[in-house]
Amino acid sequence: MGQQGLLTMQTKPNPGLFKRNPPIAGEAEAIERAKNGDADAFSKLYSLHKRRVYTLCLRMLGNVSEAEDMTQEAFLHLFRKLGSFRGESAFSTWLHRLTVNLVLMHLRKKGLQLVSLEETINPSEDDAPKRDFGSRDPQLAGSVDRVTLERAVASLPPGYRMVFVLHDVEGFEHNEIATMLECSTGNSKSQLHKARLKLRELLRQPDQLPPIEGNKEVKQ
């Protein structure tokens, strides 16, 4: 092959990190107690999961205020629905799916069609990644750290960002995403590929990336 990719990340991910949602000490007991109306136990569930739920909302919505509202909504929904959790899947997986569903319902209520019909999640031509096999820019061979990647993801068009976050960050499969977004698996694959192409473009010009909304940038 002879050539290496342009992007060299400074922060190597922990290979074990992507084992989604390992059991959390004390969680099962807190769930059972919370189901029986124990307010302290529900508070513990909030403490255990608030960061992940909020971060997920923030990445999907790209807006601090909306992300906080949806975090609140997710935990209120959790309180109402906790009795429905039967323990057949990891609690955090269940909670994340509940959160994703709520965010998608919120977006649909706002009138965003980006998650409903085939190809409607395609961004405008300006936002779409360019087909540019060939030209490699040697100036772009610098390293890209986690903060830069986070900023690039935040800069993606909403439809691309949604599929990228769900698949590459959250670890959902294409068939799961297709169900959630009411699109085909082919569309999910296509949108993910375009998202990665767009990210490649964005990461080539990291100094042009805008700061994340509210200056709540990711700590390294």
Next chain:
Amino acid sequence: MSDLTNVNFDTMTAAQFEDYLPDLFASGDGKVSEDPRFAKFLAANPDCAALVSDLETIAEHAKSLFEPTEDPADSVWSNIASKLKDEPQGLDETGDALPVE
């Protein structure tokens, strides 16, 4: 999406390769660069090899974003706690937003 059954991966063009990429990444473990079927093609097309390498790097490092990094404002819990006081648990029996276990 692409039907890869009868594709000759050694003689395909770069444009064809690009069309196949979404499916290629979605199949197997997503490591196109390590798939022996494309070794000859990628060796002959270094720009395609670089593209594959970059996209794999992006996908790999996206996993590092899974670790949550942001705390919601304290007011979020205050609002939740305040609303819970007025709300009996398990009242909502509808299936809205409920994920399938």
